[in-house]
Amino acid sequence: MKILVTGAHGQLGRAVCAELNQKGIPCIAAGRDSFTLTDRESVDAFVRSAAPDAIIHCAAYTDVDRAELEPERCMAVNAQGTAFLAQAAADTGAKLLLVSTDYVFSGAAAEPYGPDDPRGPVNVYGLSKLQAEEAVRSLCKRSFIVRTSWLFSAEGSNFVRKILSQARETRSLRVVCDQTGCPTYAPDLAAYLVQLIRTDHYGITHAVNSGFCTRSEFASAILRLARIPCQVMPVPSSVVPSVARRPLNSRLDGAGTEPVLPTWQSGLQRCISDLVRTGAL
Numbered sequence: 490m491k492i493l494v495t496g497a498h499g500q501l502g503r504a505v506c507a508e509l510n511q512k513g514i515p516c517i518a519a520g521r522d523s524f525t526l527t528d529r530e531s532v533d534a535f536v537r538s539a540a541p542d543a544i545i546h547c548a549a550y551t552d553v554d555r556a557e558l559e560p561e562r563c564m565a566v567n568a569q570g571t572a573f574l575a576q577a578a579a580d581t582g583a584k585l586l587l588v589s590t591d592y593v594f595s596g597a598a599a600e601p602y603g604p605d606d607p608r609g610p611v612n613v614y615g616l617s618k619l620q621a622e623e624a625v626r627s628l629c630k631r632s633f634i635v636r637t638s639w640l641f642s643a644e645g646s647n648f649v650r651k652i653l654s655q656a657r658e659t660r661s662l663r664v665v666c667d668q669t670g671c672p673t674y675a676p677d678l679a680a681y682l683v684q685l686i687r688t689d690h691y692g693i694t695h696a697v698n699s700g701f702c703t704r705s706e707f708a709s710a711i712l713r714l715a716r717i718p719c720q721v722m723p724v725p726s727s728v729v730p731s732v733a734r735r736p737l738n739s740r741l742d743g744a745g746t747e748p749v750l751p752t753w754q755s756g757l758q759r760c761i762s763d764l765v766r767t768g769a770l
Contacts, residue, residue: 491515492686493541493583495526495574496548500645501588504679505545512683517541519548526570536577543584543686546574549618553592554732556613567617572624579629586686591638591670593619596736601701603742604636604693612733622693633685634693635678638739639707641756642675643763652708653770656719664705666723670739671697672707674756681750695741698753710754714761715770 492509496502497518509516517539524535526548536544549567550556556563571587578585592615593608610616625632641647655662673696681696702710705723712719726735743750764770 490542490687491517491540492683493517493519493536493539493544495519495544495546499547500642500647501640501675501679502547503644504642504675505547505682508676508679508683514683526573527565529573529576532570532573533577533580536574536581536583540581541583543586544574544578545586545588545682545686546571547588549588551614553612553614553735556617557732560613563613563617564620567614568620568624571621572628575625575628575632578632582631584631584633584686585625585629586633586635586682587621587625588682589622589634589636590615590618591636591739591741592736593622593636594736594739596738598738601740601742602695602738604695604745611736614733615736631689631691633691635682635685636693636695636741637673637678638697638741639670639672640675640678641672641760643760643767643769644675648672648704648707649711649757649760652711653715653717653764656712656715656717659719661720661722662708663722663724663729664708665726665729666703666705667725668704668735668737668739669701670704671699671701671741671743672753672757673697673750674753674760676759677750677756681746681748694745695743696746696750697741697743698750698756699743700752700754701740702753707753710757711761714758715764
């Protein structure tokens with residue numbers, strides 16, 4: 490089985506490629522220089538040339554605040570680009586796995602969101618990913634949609650690395666306490682994606698590390714494990730400037746995920762260990 494990974498240079502793409510390599514599965518690692526996601530002809534030509542058996546689509550426009558300022562660009566990459574890829578997958582007979590997000594939900598529910606719960610994004614990024622999901626479902630029958638949340642790793646731009654960077658320059662950090670979600674370690678998610686793509690269990694699933702916490706609780710755990718003497722001051726979202734609205738409840742119900750992913754605390758411990766090992770911490 491030959492698998493094409495888009496966004497191969499991002500934090501999840503790297504983790505997926507590493508997992509495929511570890512398992513000895515042929516991998517085509519595609520970055521921005523491989524093809525232009527917003528150009529139908531470029532997408533078609535690359536997919537036909539690569540001739541993958543399956544595609545794990547990690548590439549995305551992920552700057553949530555900037556998306557509010559340039560919505561056309563966000564939609565072009567996440568929605569239209571995914572539609573081009575879904576059509577190319579269908580035309581060539583390849584399976585397609587789209588990595589989606591908790592941001593397709595409004596965050597107003599009291600309980601964790603299940604795969605079939607009503608969606609209602611509150612920002613441009615969430616809307617673009619919702620449209621990506623709809624394109625995949627309508628254009629490619631052999632498809633998977635995997636929603637995840639609060640992705641982090643020792644590489645790339647993410648909450649863990651931002652907190653560590655900010656904590657080196659101050660003795661206290663204000664972090665929101667009314668946003669709750671499931672922090673998910675990219676290598677754990679990658680292992681699940683690689684396992685899933687080799688099955689025919691098509692449809693929508695939620696894959697997150699077990700457990701949940703608030704942003705401020707997550708920040709405190711990061712600093713405690715990193716042994717950085719910086720105090721976390723929990724504050725409501727209303728006092729922290731943000732261009733885009735964030736869902737207050739980003740918890741995803743991953744009860745149907747097999748195997749169940751490890752706890753987020755376990756993922757965080759391994760992430761911190763990786764940062765120490767590589768000299769980044």
